Amino acid sequence: MAVALRQLTYAQAINEAMKIEMRRDPRVILMGEDVAGGATVAGFDNEDAWGGVLGVTKGLVQEFGRNRVLDTPITEAGFIGAAVGAAATGLRPIAELMFVDFFGVCWDQIFDQGAKLRYMFGGKARCPLVIRTMIGAGMGAAGQHSGCHYSVFTHMPGIKTVVPSTPADAKGLLASAIRDDDLVVVFENKMLYAMSGEVPEGEYVIPLGKADIKREGTDVTIVAISRMVHQALAAADTLQADGISAEILDPRTLSPLDEESILNSVAKTHRLVIVDEDNPRCSAATDIAALIADKGFSELDAPIKMVTAPHTPVPFSPPLEQFYVPSPERIVATVQEIMG
Amino acid sequence: MVTDQNVGDGTQTLDKSLMLRMFEQMLTIRHFEERASREFAAGKVPGFVHLYAGEEAVAVGVCTHLTDDDFITSHHRGHGHCIAKGVDVREMVAELLGREAGACRGKGGSMHIADVHKGMLGANGIVGGGFPLATGAGLTCKYNGRSQVAVCFFGDGAANQGTFHESLNLAGIWKLPVVYVAENNGYAESTPVTYHMSCRDIAERAAGYGMPGVTVDGLNVFAVYEAAGEAIARARRGEGPSLIECKTYRYHGHFEGDAITYRTKEELASYLERDPIQALRQFLQDQEMASAEQLNAVDQQVQERINEAWQFAEAAPLPEPEEALTDVYVSYR
Numbered sequence: 001m002a003v004a005l006r007q008l009t010y011a012q013a014i015n016e017a018m019k020i021e022m023r024r025d026p027r028v029i030l031m032g033e034d035v036a037g038g039a040t041v042a043g044f045d046n047e048d049a050w051g052g053v054l055g056v057t058k059g060l061v062q063e064f065g066r067n068r069v070l071d072t073p074i075t076e077a078g079f080i081g082a083a084v085g086a087a088a089t090g091l092r093p094i095a096e097l098m099f100v101d102f103f104g105v106c107w108d109q110i111f112d113q114g115a116k117l118r119y120m121f122g123g124k125a126r127c128p129l130v131i132r133t134m135i136g137a138g139m140g141a142a143g144q145h146s147g148c149h150y151s152v153f154t155h156m157p158g159i160k161t162v163v164p165s166t167p168a169d170a171k172g173l174l175a176s177a178i179r180d181d182d183l184v185v186v187f188e189n190k191m192l193y194a195m196s197g198e199v200p201e202g203e204y205v206i207p208l209g210k211a212d213i214k215r216e217g218t219d220v221t222i223v224a225i226s227r228m229v230h231q232a233l234a235a236a237d238t239l240q241a242d243g244i245s246a247e248i249l250d251p252r253t254l255s256p257l258d259e260e261s262i263l264n265s266v267a268k269t270h271r272l273v274i275v276d277e278d279n280p281r282c283s284a285a286t287d288i289a290a291l292i293a294d295k296g297f298s299e300l301d302a303p304i305k306m307v308t309a310p311h312t313p314v315p316f317s318p319p320l321e322q323f324y325v326p327s328p329e330r331i332v333a334t335v336q337e338i339m340g
Numbered sequence: 341m342v343t344d345q346n347v348g349d350g351t352q353t354l355d356k357s358l359m360l361r362m363f364e365q366m367l368t369i370r371h372f373e374e375r376a377s378r379e380f381a382a383g384k385v386p387g388f389v390h391l392y393a394g395e396e397a398v399a400v401g402v403c404t405h406l407t408d409d410d411f412i413t414s415h416h417r418g419h420g421h422c423i424a425k426g427v428d429v430r431e432m433v434a435e436l437l438g439r440e441a442g443a444c445r446g447k448g449g450s451m452h453i454a455d456v457h458k459g460m461l462g463a464n465g466i467v468g469g470g471f472p473l474a475t476g477a478g479l480t481c482k483y484n485g486r487s488q489v490a491v492c493f494f495g496d497g498a499a500n501q502g503t504f505h506e507s508l509n510l511a512g513i514w515k516l517p518v519v520y521v522a523e524n525n526g527y528a529e530s531t532p533v534t535y536h537m538s539c540r541d542i543a544e545r546a547a548g549y550g551m552p553g554v555t556v557d558g559l560n561v562f563a564v565y566e567a568a569g570e571a572i573a574r575a576r577r578g579e580g581p582s583l584i585e586c587k588t589y590r591y592h593g594h595f596e597g598d599a600i601t602y603r604t605k606e607e608l609a610s611y612l613e614r615d616p617i618q619a620l621r622q623f624l625q626d627q628e629m630a631s632a633e634q635l636n637a638v639d640q641q642v643q644e645r646i647n648e649a650w651q652f653a654e655a656a657p658l659p660e661p662e663e664a665l666t667d668v669y670v671s672y673r
Binding site: 070073088181182 | 444464465503507514671
């Protein structure tokens with residue numbers, strides 16, 4: 001059966017995934033700050049309700065009602081922890097942590113409760129919880145609203161981490177996360193919300209732990225995460241003009257990580273550059289570099305290179321922020337450096 | 341004092357058989373804890389152990405109102421809650437000893453002992469960690485719409501964590517069927533409640549969340565039973581959360597091995613004179629509901645059950661080392 005495709009934005013694709021999964025399973029509920037945004041309140045125009053701070057959950061409360069779409073107070077430890085408790089007792093909550101930087105105020109509930117519950121209870125409990133959260137620099141949102149931090153979550157056992165880079169991936173991976181019986185954190189890059197792309201209609205699921213080759217190439221493997229996929233694709237165009245064929249590999253999930261696809265690609269190209277907007281120490285980038293150093297070293301014709309954010313918080317002023325985010329130019333220069 | 345009559349909202353009957361069951365459960369907790377204390381001192385129990393002896397009236401007075409379909413969360417001092425909620429004592433001892441047959445297959449130990457099938461959502465190693473979990477369980481109860489409730493047991497120390505405020509506020513605005521039960525034993529580890537809390541009673545704080553708050557004598561199982569009955573019935577009727585503060589006392593230190601240098605022997609002695617199990621025994625005898633011989637027989641049976649549980653656990657195999665790698669995820673690729 002041919003799957004119908006049409007253009008949706010990344011934000012619309014995320015909204016559609018939630019809508020379809022909530023229709024499919026009455027145990028799925030959505031909770032977070034402003035996810036209904038005043039909608040269904042008497043005397044208020046429902047159509048104009050916020051539906052999340054950037055409108056990603058718009059319209060869901062009108063279809064599913066207040067029992068399933070819950071505005072929470074600004075109380076992350078309270079409602080993220082309540083989502084863990086609800087998940088452990090039979091619901092399948094989607095909890096929206098508005099900006100990932102806010103994990104600091106609910107760290108215990110995510111890491112000490114949700115992530116460890118199944119293990120500490122000897123496999124006799126489940127935590128089928130999805131935490132959706134916004135990441136990424138580029139909007140001038142400065143130090144407490146712009147981080148990526150998926151590396152921190154990937155470090156912790158008991159959590160799966162999902163980093164979609166396109167509207168179709170966002171839909172398929174979020175649907176998969178909602179159906180998953182473990183705690184899954186989906187990192188939505190706010191700079192991608194307005195990006196359009198072809199998205200399959202209806203139920204659409206992409207399995208977790210399966211990388212995607214976003215562009216095939218033969219000379220160098222560029223593993224790029226989230227928005228960095230698009231920076232790498234732009235770099236690949238420039239490199240092509242120089243006669244360098246870059247393969248762009250999007251891991252799509254960092255935990256589990258599709259090690260095999262990365263190893264296979266490096267075995268083909270013999271060069272590896274990792275592009276990651278997260279801070280560079282103990283990060284997804286260093287993790288993937290270590291993987292290849294350990295299991296793919298004999299395939300390498302050049303040192304592994306990383307193009308990452310610096311070891312700083314995200315700065316505010318536009319030239320500083322632009323300097324912070326890995327650019328296509330830096331990727332091109334790094335690839336040229338190892339082509340020798 | 342409540343006697344053989346309807347209590348709370350009138351739906352609960354505290355009859356003789358119920359009182360005898362509470363007596364037996366309180367004794368089970370006491371003997372479980374005293375045995376654990378001896379075995380810990382003998383070096384047989386790995387890790388940290390925090391004992392509940394002295395506080396039995398709280399867990400039993402509350403959990404007598406609950407079924408397996410209701411949920412509880414607990415804290416460091418969780419053995420009593422497990423027993424009162426019906427967790428198998430053999431699996432509990434096996435867990436303390438890190439056996440494969442343990443309630444958590446040896447992966448949790450005393451501080452994380454749990455049995456979700458009994459609605460026991462775990463002891464908790466994080467002070468205040470249970471508030472949001474119980475609140476979320478309350479959300480499930482409300483969503484299910486079949487009059488389930490969630491109970492959150494917490495200590496006086498936890499009442500100063502931010503999660504207390506966040507959770508009670510959330511339960512208040514959503515009118516969740518959650519009963520928050522403070523076990524105020526006078527000390528957060530070694531720090532007295534008179535120092536660490538800015539108000540006299542934890543129950544006073546209920547006003548800030550638009551819910552009823554009462555302080556009861558946590559050494560009196562009838563007082564706990566009655567207050568819990570009212571709060572739980574209210575929750576089951578869909579009228580929202582409550583806060584109950586039980587003033588109680590722990591006989592042991594914060595953990596086994598604690599030299600207890602922060603309180604006097606006289607203070608302990610004064611509480612031992614008001615022992616909740618002894619008080620219940622005296623009541624049952626005075627009311628001629630049971631003879632001393634009958635109650636001694638119950639005591640004997642409980643001790644035998646605990647002995648049998650230890651024999652079972654000591655004979656149970658330890659897990660294979662590779663078991664450390666399982667149970668992190670339901671599935672992983």
